[in-house]
Amino acid sequence: MNIRPAGAADLPPFFVYLDDHLRDNGRDGAPLFQPLSRAQSQLPPGLKVAFIEGLAIPVGEPGWRRLWLAVDSRGSIAGHIDLRARPEPLARHRAMLGMGVHRAYRRRGLGAQLVDTAIDWARSQDGLKWIDLEVLSENRPAVALYLRSGFAMTARIEDMLEIDGVSQDLSYMTRALG
Template sequence: MNIAIRGAAETDLPAFFTYLDDHLKDNGANGTPLFQPMPRGASRFPAEKQGSFVHGLATPLDGAAWRRLWLALDGERICGHVDLRARTEAAARHRMLLGMGVDRAARRCGLGQRLLDTAIAWAEEQPGFGWVDLEVLSANEPARALYRKRGFVQTGEIPDLFRIDGETLGYTYMSLALERQAG
């Protein structure tokens, strides 16, 4: 695989949404841990959330609902993604939220680390931001280990936040202080 990572544009979103639907088929399937708080049989990217990507990519960084997205591409095929988005709380605009995923065929080859490095490098260049936060299902140890390896630290956990498919699942909160702290 010759995987390139690049920023996404609005024209990439239809293919990205198709990729997400396929990616979510792995949510808790075949030994893969749940990575989204949704039942295994209903793991699809909700149509109402598609608008947050369309709107977010077009929103400037000083806007309340901005979002930036990077795609990992093997030729034309999307094999991973990472996004950063604004926190919804006005007093927390110096922080951003991270989301990411890697396609089943591209896991365990360092792509997750590359995607994180891409997003964090971008975040460090943006004035006014000091933190990257994320939320991960506590049972998803492979993801938590990747985040710890990149320097994220656990800042909290809510046990029994979700009950999905008969399982009780907690949510872990992790944060990374950017090297160039906001003032």
């Protein structure tokens, strides 16, 4: 598996991959991995714009985003991870993490490789000191992955979201880069 930084030319196939990925959200008894209704199986348009514009913004500036793709031997996207600016103006020393792994590659260690890639890159950036993330608490495989990768649980908010009429707890996690 090749994990590499993504550029603007990678975004159209990445968006197709993400739409397919979102169709798995909470399907067939699996936990929700995105805070979206099971009926919403397409990437929101605003998020597409955030990726397109964010890749061109320098790290440390509002709206920056970096994306890595795991690509299999056929050239298909097997997973992704992204780091992005926090929305708070005085949190430029922190990044938010998002990731996903294609259904055919889950439970094979690819998630840990993607997290390691993002952490290694973040450590090389002047000014970044922390990586934060939010995860649906019922997504125990993701929570366990992040804990193994050195993230600490900072909060779990009960009944934070209501998705498809069901209460969902949201966990906040963070990892120091030093």
